[in-house]
Amino acid sequence: MQIRYECDLTGEEYVTQKAWRNASLKHCPLHPEGGCGFTRNGTYERCFPPGTRIARWYCRRGHCTFSLLPDCLSARLPGTLAEVEAVVGRVEQARSLEAACSGLRIEIELPGVLRWVRRRVQAIHAALNTIKGLMPERFAGCEPLLGAFAEHLGVDGVLPVLRSIAAPYLPSLPAPLGFSPRPSQGGEPNRSHQHPAGPDPPALLV
Ligand SMILES: [Zn+2]
Known part of the structure; x- marks a missing residue:
């Protein structure tokens, strides 16, 4: 699941500053009361901009991963x-x-x-x-x-x-602005696309 990482950096600044290190999720989005085994789960890599990493958390009870996507980056699409x-x-x-x-x-x-x-x-x-x-x-x-x-x-x-x-x-809202995988109306049929690195959802719009 993608979660907004509120940050006013450009894609280049995000990489240069390694700003994923400052991303934080105070509690599990599914279980704000806690007790679900919510834990930071490292980062995964995106190919564009080169050097991009995304901070990630995991909820053990919900079997769910949360990725903190900074405001400068596209959702479900490479790049910014x-x-x-x-x-x-x-x-x-x-x-x-x-x-x-x-x-x-x-x-x-x-x-x-x-x-x-x-x-x-x-x-x-x-x-x-x-x-x-x-x-x-x-x-x-x-x-x-x-x-x-x-x-x-x-x-x-x-x-x-x-x-x-x-x-x-x-x-x-539909990606790449929002986090919904739902393609825009009138678009072409989806084609599955292998994401080059990490467990990000398939990029429906590539
Ligand atoms: Zn949880």
Whole structure:
């Protein structure tokens, strides 16, 4: 289970500072009363950004592992939220999806690039739509687009800020912003993807 690690570092700073060492979970999310054999369970590695590690806890009674994901990193997808935001922002500003994709991920063919980009755009726009619905008083009149949210919030990096604003809803918001494995509506069929290191859940959006 992924848990938010509240931290305002960039991905690079998180790695440089080895900030997973400062992550803490005071009690078991399943058994706040304690007595369940809740214990720190080391870290696991993520490949991107290189050197990333994620702090992890284990509840013996619940047979459940908890990973503390910092606000800068994508859930169920390699890399940072800033990288996802750059791709989605590029699509929002381009005249077409194809135009936005030119020059992106040149190591794969255009149909693959389109799928790669479309999954990210759909997941983020679905999350923004859901947040708008859950917090109408805060986002009424705001289009469910990153550009509109950025302007509304007065920030450049929208997604890490939304981890904070929408914190209570993260378990039900789609990855890579939220922690739900549920793919965005209208997406392509899931393909299982072997996570390169550690027991992170499969990356549904890769
Ligand atoms: Zn527990």
